[in-house]
Structure formats: C-alpha cells, structure tokens
Amino acid sequence: MFYTSISSYYEYIFPLKREKVKFALDGLASNENILDVGCSTGKLARAISEYGHSVIGIDLDKDMISIAKEYENDKLSFYKMNMLDIDKNFSESIFDEILCFGNTLVHLQNNKDVLNLFKKIRLLLKEGGKFKFQVINYEKVLNENLNGLPTIENEKVKFIREYKLINGLIEFKTKLIIKDENKVIKNKIMLLPIGKDEILKLLKEAGFKKINCFSSFSKESFDKSKLPLVIEAS
Ligand SMILES: C[S@@+](CC[C@H](N)C(=O)[O-])C[C@H]1O[C@@H](n2cnc3c(N)ncnc32)[C@H](O)[C@@H]1O
Incomplete structure (x- = not known):
C-alpha cells in the first residue's frame, strides 16, 4: 500500500x-x-x-x-x-x-x-x-537519535518523513502533499536500521x-x- x-x-x-x-x-x-x-x-x-x-x-x-x-x-x-x-x-x-x-x-x-x-x-x-x-x-540515524529525514519539497510535492525506533525497527511515517491537487497521502512502513x-x-x-x-x-x-x-x- x-x-x-x-x-x-x-x-x-x-x-x-x-x-x-x-x-x-x-x-x-x-x-x-x-x-x-x-x-x-x-x-x-x-x-x-x-x-x-x-x-x-x-x-x-x-x-x-x-x-x-x-x-x-x-x-x-x-x-x-x-x-x-x-x-x-x-x-x-x-x-x-x-x-x-x-x-x-x-x-x-x-x-x-x-x-x-x-x-x-x-x-x-x-x-x-x-x-x-x-x-x-543508520549508524548516524541511531547515534544522533534522528527523528526523520529532511523534507523534500518542490513545486509539485512536499514529502515529510518521520522516523521512530520501535523494538529495533524504524517506523517510517510519511506525509505526501500534492500541491496542485490539494491532496494528502499518509503512510507508514517498518524499516530495518x-x-x-x-x-x-x-x-x-x-x-x-x-x-x-x-x-x-x-x-x-x-x-x-x-x-x-x-x-x-x-
Ligand atoms: C524507496 S523505493 C526506491 C526505488 C528506486 N530504487 C530508487 O532508487 O528510487 C523502494 C522500492 O522498493 C520496493 N520494495 C520494497 N520491498 C521490496 C521487496 N521485498 N522486493 C522488491 N521490491 C521491494 C518498493 O515497492 C519501492 O518501489
């Protein structure tokens, strides 16, 4: 999904x-x-x-x-x-x-x-x-306790990315804003750090x-x- x-x-x-x-x-x-x-x-x-x-x-x-x-x-x-x-x-x-x-x-x-x-x-x-x-x-992400990756933004989209460490995996939560459609898509997936x-x-x-x-x-x-x-x- x-x-x-x-x-x-x-x-x-x-x-x-x-x-x-x-x-x-x-x-x-x-x-x-x-x-x-x-x-x-x-x-x-x-x-x-x-x-x-x-x-x-x-x-x-x-x-x-x-x-x-x-x-x-x-x-x-x-x-x-x-x-x-x-x-x-x-x-x-x-x-x-x-x-x-x-x-x-x-x-x-x-x-x-x-x-x-x-x-x-x-x-x-x-x-x-x-x-x-x-x-x-991910050594940097974990050592520095980073709570996300830099936001990506251009004329068409804004992509916000959050990280949260849960039981050794990273919960990767994203919010995609499609500017000209006024649409927001939120997602979540687990990643191995x-x-x-x-x-x-x-x-x-x-x-x-x-x-x-x-x-x-x-x-x-x-x-x-x-x-x-x-x-x-x-
Ligand atoms: C962040 S994208 C990277 C896509 C591209 N390689 C790039 O450099 O932009 C990760 C891609 O991996 C695919 N993917 C995730 N798990 C996978 C798996 N087990 N087998 C094959 N593809 C997978 C996703 O569907 C997605 O298209």
Whole structure:
C-alpha cells in the first residue's frame, strides 16, 4: 500500500539524478546484463538501457511495475517480484551488475533476510560482476537519535518523513502533499536500521571480497556524518 499510493507521484518526489545513472554505468563494458532490484517506476533502468545495456527491473509493488512496463522493449523488461525470490526466477551467473538503490534493502525486516539476499545476488552475478547499492547511514540515524529525514519539497510535492525506533525497527511515517491537487497521502512502513559495519560483515559472509563504501553516488569517501551510504561490492 505504501508504494502503491505514491506510485504516480514517485518521480516528482525522487527525480532521477545524473550521478545515480553515472554511478550505475561506471565500469560497465558494452551490452551488459543488469538487474535493478526495487526499480520502482523503472526510470533508472530505462536510462541505463538507453546506453545499450539489457536491463531487467523488479519491484514488489504492482502499480510501480505497471508504470515501468509502459516503457518495455527488447532490452528493457520489468517483473513484479519480491527481491527474496530472485533466485527462483533467474539463473546463476547471468548478470554483470545488480543494483539496489533508494534504501530498498532496508525494507527487509531482519539481518538474516539481508544475508540471504546478498547470497542470492552473489550467485546471480557473473565472476567479477558488481553489486551496487545505496541505503541510509543508520549508524548516524541511531547515534544522533534522528527523528526523520529532511523534507523534500518542490513545486509539485512536499514529502515529510518521520522516523521512530520501535523494538529495533524504524517506523517510517510519511506525509505526501500534492500541491496542485490539494491532496494528502499518509503512510507508514517498518524499516530495518542496519548499520554499515553489519552490512560489511554480511557482504563478506555472502562471499563478496572487494567492498568500497562511499557517501554519495559521485563516490565521495565514506563520511559517518553524512546520511547516504553507497556501496560497491564484487
Ligand atoms: C524507496 S523505493 C526506491 C526505488 C528506486 N530504487 C530508487 O532508487 O528510487 C523502494 C522500492 O522498493 C520496493 N520494495 C520494497 N520491498 C521490496 C521487496 N521485498 N522486493 C522488491 N521490491 C521491494 C518498493 O515497492 C519501492 O518501489
């Protein structure tokens, strides 16, 4: 429900940024196979496929996927799928790169599922293939007792985001105001505030050997005082 209700406004809230596309394309040869996990409306997948790569996007939300599907072509396809089911739907060693941006990973509700996902991703990657993902730096959120993320506001929307720690998970409450429709959509979902050190431990346990952490898609060195955590693992 959370993502269904905001799917038609998603690209106003989170317009695709050039740095994100550049980070995804970085290091790719030509005509590579890419999987975008939690692709939402498919905008990133679409942008990457325009560079000649074959891209598959998956997302749990049917409305997000139906928006994405409008742009399908022979190099771009989308499926409604739980990220924990990727091993059932794709063969081993077929992707050159797997992406999981926009804090999608922390929709899993425990570290065991995160480890499972990391293992499945590693199996789907070709030898030397890269897993690139981005989450919120939850060590900062927890250490500083942050009660939300900065409000996103532009001409079309205002998106207010609150955090509350409950029994080890974060209750993520949002209020989306669509200005020209005079409409307000309120939502709530639980997120796993997994920190960088735990993520690194689980990546190693899943068999990833080379891991780099950044604080932005432009590959600024990791700084614990910044909110984004961007990781590249192979
Ligand atoms: C905050 S959005 C991020 C979307 C996009 N990757 C981005 O960078 O803007 C999180 C997405 O993850 C999807 N999602 C949540 N849980 C999922 C799961 N278990 N399997 C697949 N997708 C999931 C949601 O439907 C939503 O579209």
